Amino acid sequence: MAPAIVWFGAALLAGTVSSPAWNGAPPVAAGLLLAFAGYIQWRALKERAAAASKRAFRSSALKAGVEKALAAASPAPDSRERELSESEVKAVRYLLDRALQPPDRFDGFDIVDQFQTASLRYQINNCGYALAEIQTNYLPNFRGYLETAQLNLIEKYLHPKVWTYWSWETSWGHLNFTNHDPVGKDNIMLTGWLALHAGMYMLASGDHRFLEKGSLTFRKNARTAYVHDANDLVGSLNANYADAPFCIYPCEPNWAYPICNYIGITGLAAMDAVTNTNHARALRDRWTTALDTEFTDESGSVIGLRSTLTGLRFPFPGGELGFAAYQKVLEPGRAWRMWAIARAELEFVVGETKSGEKRLQ
Numbered sequence: 001m002a003p004a005i006v007w008f009g010a011a012l013l014a015g016t017v018s019s020p021a022w023n024g025a026p027p028v029a030a031g032l033l034l035a036f037a038g039y040i041q042w043r044a045l046k047e048r049a050a051a052a053s054k055r056a057f058r059s060s061a062l063k064a065g066v067e068k069a070l071a072a073a074s075p076a077p078d079s080r081e082r083e084l085s086e087s088e089v090k091a092v093r094y095l096l097d098r099a100l101q102p103p104d105r106f107d108g109f110d111i112v113d114q115f116q117t118a119s120l121r122y123q124i125n126n127c128g129y130a131l132a133e134i135q136t137n138y139l140p141n142f143r144g145y146l147e148t149a150q151l152n153l154i155e156k157y158l159h160p161k162v163w164t165y166w167s168w169e170t171s172w173g174h175l176n177f178t179n180h181d182p183v184g185k186d187n188i189m190l191t192g193w194l195a196l197h198a199g200m201y202m203l204a205s206g207d208h209r210f211l212e213k214g215s216l217t218f219r220k221n222a223r224t225a226y227v228h229d230a231n232d233l234v235g236s237l238n239a240n241y242a243d244a245p246f247c248i249y250p251c252e253p254n255w256a257y258p259i260c261n262y263i264g265i266t267g268l269a270a271m272d273a274v275t276n277t278n279h280a281r282a283l284r285d286r287w288t289t290a291l292d293t294e295f296t297d298e299s300g301s302v303i304g305l306r307s308t309l310t311g312l313r314f315p316f317p318g319g320e321l322g323f324a325a326y327q328k329v330l331e332p333g334r335a336w337r338m339w340a341i342a343r344a345e346l347e348f349v350v351g352e353t354k355s356g357e358k359r360l361q
Helices: 002-017 025-072 086-099 120-137 144-157 165-174 188-205 230-243 258-275 279-294 320-327 332-345
Strands: 216-219 225-228 350-352 358-360
Touching: 025 332, 086 120, 086 144, 120 144, 120 188, 144 188, 188 230, 188 258, 216 230, 230 258, 230 279, 258 279, 258 320, 320 332
Parallel strands: none
Antiparallel strands: 216 225, 350 358
């Protein structure tokens, strides 16, 4: 709705305040428009040439880069002897302080807005992912407050403060003013992330409670509640992937972000492991084709954001470093190539202290 309001509103406002009219305005406006279009085209051609050169350089150095990344990789530690370091224990305590508070409390969380990257849902999800990793890899026999913390986070996710942003998103993006169910059309930034969160918890703990009907109920108020479970998240993901012309589908209406889709397909893989299904692998070929033909730029990198209405791409922070871990779920070979590129191109951010310790600079 916003572009139409701005375009037509500006035209209406200009028409009401302009007096007297200037006869030279139409050709000047047309000339400026053509000049701007020419500049955009020139800049795009210049960027594409630079990206093509970058791709050629990457291709020539990729084999050596993958070999270097593999050589630098640490061996998997013995699961019987794996222990958290002192700094890791402190990091876990930081997460537990936030997760063990009552589900309706948000002490220690950043509360800015619920539409972009500072949203509560992302903070909650990443806390849950980390605790599930801790339980799986370090504390598989520990239940107690570690599981309570994970359950609290998922319950916190169902709080209206976290998910009712969707009432606004679907109203102004879909012109949908009646059904604000967050588990439906688009909104992979909720369904995909939560599917991974719930799936990781169930895999780490063996507790499959979120497969039960009504276990994920989004209650808006005394009159309105959207009753779901983890199977509904899988159903929503599959339905949206099937309906999307290029497989990758929108987070917020009309805006497709591959990073959320990467997390969504990883959520499917986690749920496949819980329920012994094959949804993620069944999508692999179509997913890979979509990435290669519609969401890859001239340098070989995944495009971070594309408008599904216009096809135009827009700048968005993302890159091989963020995508590689999720790519490994379906295509380990491609994931290693992404990781090698990220290591080589981000090497400049790693420095050394006077004592020789590696650190970001």
